[in-house]
Amino acid sequence: MKGMFALGMMSRRGLMALALAGTAVFAGAPASFAAPKTAITIGMAIEPTGLDPTVAAPVAIGQVTWQNIFEGLTTIDKDGKVQPQLAESWEISEDGKTYTFKLRQGVTFHNGVPFDSSVAKFSIDRARGNDSVNPQKRYFASIEAVETPDASTLVLKLSEPAGSLLYWLGWPASSMVEPKSAADNKTTPIGTGPFKFVSWAKGSKVDLAKNADYWNKSVSVKLESAAFRFIGDPQAQAAALRAGDVDAFPEFGAPELVKSFEGDKRLATVIGNTELKVVAGMNNSRKPFDDKRVRQALMMAVDRATVVEGAWSGYGTPIGSHYTPNDRGYKDLTGVYPYDPEKAKALLAEAGYANGLTFTIKAPQMAYAQRTSQVLQAMLAEVGVTMNIETTEFPAKWVADVLKAADYDMTIVAHAEPMDIDIYARDPYYFNYKNPAFNEVLKAIEATADPAEQERLYGEAQEILANDVPALFLFVMPKLGIWDAKVKGLWENEPIPSNVLTEVHWEE
Known part of the structure; x- marks a missing residue:
């Protein structure tokens, strides 16, 4: 009653003020419970050359279109696992x-x-035809015939087993096209x-x-629209994030x-893994790298943690083989030849290089390659090895000299393709590495x-490379994601x- 009495004693002016205040409170309330945003702007450093991942290799194409515009018979989920997509199920013959x-x-x-x-x-x-320009055409090579018994059944006849076929069919290059x-x-x-x-403003x-x-x-897509904006300069990327001109730079x-x-x-920093394996490849057919002991010694002369710090500001995951933590059957093999300069010197002496050796690394102009080369140069000098750095224009000069002609001692590059451990079995390929036992495992x-058997075998393949050291296995480049803290659903790893x-959605 006391409260009612007090209200009854208010002046007309007081009641009006209270009413107006209440109006203001309720008028402002929707701002606190505003509907979540349904648009997003994603920043990318590189603009794709086109938007069809089935006819060109640049990864930027798939970064815009894969799983957004295009889908495949299967897909790869955020854990790297094969999942059904446009094919809801399948059977494999004995x-x-x-x-x-x-x-x-x-x-x-x-x-x-x-x-x-x-x-x-x-x-x-x-994708598999004679005129195909598909960037992964080799993965379709085992398909001899494609049959269509009815509208909802597809039969692939292979010339030989291809246990990774379901994985390859999930790649951007395997997208279904009309x-x-x-x-x-x-x-x-x-x-x-x-x-x-909708549109492409070049x-x-x-x-x-x-x-x-x-x-x-079964999927509830929250976004109504999305834009991929291309900003090459890192300083401009940072400025766009701070200004809110882009919502995310994955x-x-x-x-x-x-x-x-x-x-x-306002911004979240999310550090994950990519498939970018930074390796210093050696020409295994050229002295002194034709001696496995030299390759092993050089691996022990390298402190991977220091490489990551010097090359990429401490962001990255050291690796001991050509494999990433994203990949099925991954093994941490950095302990096979850990950093041990004294053992490295002893092994070099055993191989006949007690007085050291000299060679040249052809390093692309990219920042990670230049920085890593400089760190390696200093480390190898500690064990009596002189490594000269020759900056090599990428891609044209590097592709001509290293990839095609294999005219090099050592080089350095980040291999981007997922699960590409098979490159060490290719003949010819720029490593000039030959190991029949490795080829048999592949x-x-x-x-x-059988996925479990494949994972076991991938473990064997990793171990062979970790012991043979056809390349200095250094680190996986990180996925440095910076985005609005209210943005949810972007992949942490790649x-x-x-x-x-x-x-992807905005947090309410």
Whole structure:
């Protein structure tokens, strides 16, 4: 009663003031409970040369389109595992040479054309054909025939078992494309994914919009639109993040600037792994690198932690083989030949180089390669090895001299392809490394489709490389993600180069 009495004694002016104040409170309330944003701007350092990942290799293409516009029979999830996608299930024959896929029904491309077995056959035949320019064409080489018993069944007949086929079919290069629009996908991509292509302002950005007719109703796509904005200069990337001109840079280009974001509560820094394996390859057919003891000694002369600090501001994961923590069956083999300069000197002496040796490293002009070379140069000098650094223009000069001609002593490059441990079995390839036992392990991997057996065999392959040291295995470059702290659902790690938007949303 006391409260009611007090209110009753108020003046008319007081009541009016109270009423207006209440109006202000309620008028302001929606701002506290505003609907979450449904648009996002993603920053990228490199603009793609086109938008069709099935006809060109640059990873930037897939970073815009894969799982956003284009999808495959299978897909690779954020843990690097194979999952069904446009194929909902499959059966593999006992001899491993016939794959029968049951395709999803009710899937349409963004132009309204239905997805069925005839479209899947077109996509695979286009990738494996004589005129194919598919960047992963070699992975389709084992497919002898593609059959379509009915609209929802696809059968692949192989000439030999390919146990990694389901994994390869999940790559951007294996995306399903609609026959009539395929030729124009470079500029106006048409896929089955959760986002449709809207426009491409060359030199600036690519705009996407939510696909309201997306087939996968189990996925709740929160974003209504997304833009990929291209900013090459690291300082400009940092400025755009601070100004809010971009909401996220999933791969920030300057590790030395990462600490400058400390204390900025609006932005989150997320450090993950990529597939970028930085290795110093050696010409295994050229002296002194044809002696395994020399290669092993050089590995023991390298303190990987110091390399990571000097090359990439402490961001990165040391590796002991050509494999990353993202990859199935990964083993940490950095302890096989750990940093031990005294043992390195002794092994060099045993190999006949007690008085040291001299060679040249052909180092691309990229920052990580130059910095790593300088750190290696100082470390190797500590064990009596003189390494001269020759800066080599990348990609043209490096591809001509190293990759094609194998005219080099040592080089350094970041290998970007996921699960590409098989490069050490290629003949010819620039390492000039030959080990029949390693090749047999890789054949055994393809001979089985059992994931557990494959992981065991991948472990064996890693161990062989860690012991043979055909390259100095240094570190995995990090995925330096900086984005608005309210943005959720971006991948922390990158088992395959991508910017998957399906689960991205703004925190309410």
